[in-house]
Amino acid sequence: MTRREFPKGFLWGGATAANQFEGAWKDGGKGISVADCARAKFDIDVKDYKKQNAITTEDVLKALETEDTVYYPKRRGSDFYHHYKEDIALLAEMGFKCFRMSIAWSRIFPNGDDSQPNEEGLAFYDRVFDELHKYGIEPLVTMSHYEPPINLVLNYDGWYSRELITLFTRFVETICTRYRDKVKYWLTFNEIDSMIRHPYTTGGLIEDRFPGKNFEEVIFQAMHHQFVASALATKICHEIIPGSMVGCMLTKRTYYPYSCKPEDVLLTQQNMRGTYCYSDAQVFGEYPSYLLARFKNKGINIVKEPGDDAIMKQYPVDFVSFSYYSSQCIAEPREGLEHAVGNNSTAYKNPYLPSSEWGWQIDPIGLRISLVDLYDRYRKPLFVVENGLGAKDVVKEDGTIDDQYRIDYFSGHFKAMLDAIEYDGVDLMGYTSWACIDLVSESTKQMSKRYGFVYVDSDDYGKGTFKRKRKKSFGWYKKVIATNGASLFEA
Numbered sequence: 001m002t003r004r005e006f007p008k009g010f011l012w013g014g015a016t017a018a019n020q021f022e023g024a025w026k027d028g029g030k031g032i033s034v035a036d037c038a039r040a041k042f043d044i045d046v047k048d049y050k051k052q053n054a055i056t057t058e059d060v061l062k063a064l065e066t067e068d069t070v071y072y073p074k075r076r077g078s079d080f081y082h083h084y085k086e087d088i089a090l091l092a093e094m095g096f097k098c099f100r101m102s103i104a105w106s107r108i109f110p111n112g113d114d115s116q117p118n119e120e121g122l123a124f125y126d127r128v129f130d131e132l133h134k135y136g137i138e139p140l141v142t143m144s145h146y147e148p149p150i151n152l153v154l155n156y157d158g159w160y161s162r163e164l165i166t167l168f169t170r171f172v173e174t175i176c177t178r179y180r181d182k183v184k185y186w187l188t189f190n191e192i193d194s195m196i197r198h199p200y201t202t203g204g205l206i207e208d209r210f211p212g213k214n215f216e217e218v219i220f221q222a223m224h225h226q227f228v229a230s231a232l233a234t235k236i237c238h239e240i241i242p243g244s245m246v247g248c249m250l251t252k253r254t255y256y257p258y259s260c261k262p263e264d265v266l267l268t269q270q271n272m273r274g275t276y277c278y279s280d281a282q283v284f285g286e287y288p289s290y291l292l293a294r295f296k297n298k299g300i301n302i303v304k305e306p307g308d309d310a311i312m313k314q315y316p317v318d319f320v321s322f323s324y325y326s327s328q329c330i331a332e333p334r335e336g337l338e339h340a341v342g343n344n345s346t347a348y349k350n351p352y353l354p355s356s357e358w359g360w361q362i363d364p365i366g367l368r369i370s371l372v373d374l375y376d377r378y379r380k381p382l383f384v385v386e387n388g389l390g391a392k393d394v395v396k397e398d399g400t401i402d403d404q405y406r407i408d409y410f411s412g413h414f415k416a417m418l419d420a421i422e423y424d425g426v427d428l429m430g431y432t433s434w435a436c437i438d439l440v441s442e443s444t445k446q447m448s449k450r451y452g453f454v455y456v457d458s459d460d461y462g463k464g465t466f467k468r469k470r471k472k473s474f475g476w477y478k479k480v481i482a483t484n485g486a487s488l489f490e491a
């Protein structure tokens, strides 16, 4: 059998996000972000995303009055801020070619509207990028990954305010200028579409601050500002860093009709369009007709400034990155079907697929289907920037951590990726697993929902030594990277 391996130069790596990983929420001159004010709700069902994501202005004001890090897990994360040298050495030991991370806006402009950037924050990321380059690891940097400064929520109404476009592009200009020789791969906004599912986290929007307004319209207005800001960020990046590549980042939903009943198939198609409309806007540089139709049918009016359409059209992204964890089934509501959840969404359970402990269904073929769909739609290079299995890893008596279930998850998904490349002609730039080192879960704020090849000794309440431990999957992934995927097919 001919040796199968990934294309030469395939960017193998792993992903993190500042707000879930760095900790040090006030160190080095950092300002407070929306993530620092989101209290954990360990008493709430992890599958109840509505309740997990709900937040009020009062909640935020209460958070600002306390230094507590027990019930504000994103204030401590995995303390990457103080462990970055050790962590990057572990990534290098696995042979990483690429490391996805985000720059916390509030570390650079503590309040978002400061007249000058925070030099200590800029210097921190200089050190991180230098450390990565020491090992030949290419940074893939997300400009906005759920971490706007809280000041922009309380004094500007978050992304609903058009001023955020100016403040954000100033942040982009600052980081592109500072890191022009260190970073060539950038993503603008993490999962712009997630603004609908968690408007506070993604857009700094709190419903009680918009009395009497149609909050859905507020969300789409904020999303419009992010679309314009994303296009301008692409422009700025290309101007300051010749040869740089800028990508959008989509929550890749993958829906199957629960049955061949035409109503189920139609609903599935509608749900898929409800996913693609956001990447369409950033790849084609215009609102797709069915999103405009949706606005019209729901009476949603988006206020645009003259020139917005031209900016979006003129500065589309260079590649399409996305997160893929699981697939779900769509059907006309009817009795007797079991529900399943996945990444802040609920649909119907696929009887042919197993589920994680958090109810996310495990579907490697779904990743191949997603890659083919996205490549056929956009004909642009793709990048899988989030994929992984959240699980309750256990440290055994002998100190080892046997996460064979995670190896099985990755093995199936990696083979699916190679099939998409070799058999379906997909142009795939690279892969960064979520999350290469254990960190705080975005939706549930748990440390116990572990994703890493590296275990972090901290529990949901922040108790522990924060020591790092290699899991079984660490050595397995190291071999996959060393053989560029060929070891996947060894007996």
Ligand code: BGP
Pocket: 017, 020, 190, 191, 251, 323, 343, 386, 390, 434, 440, 441, 442, 443, 444, 449
């Ligand atoms: C994605 C986010 C990541 C990550 C991931 C896993 O939507 O981009 O930040 O958190 O979801 O979700 P969770 O952490 O809730 O398990």
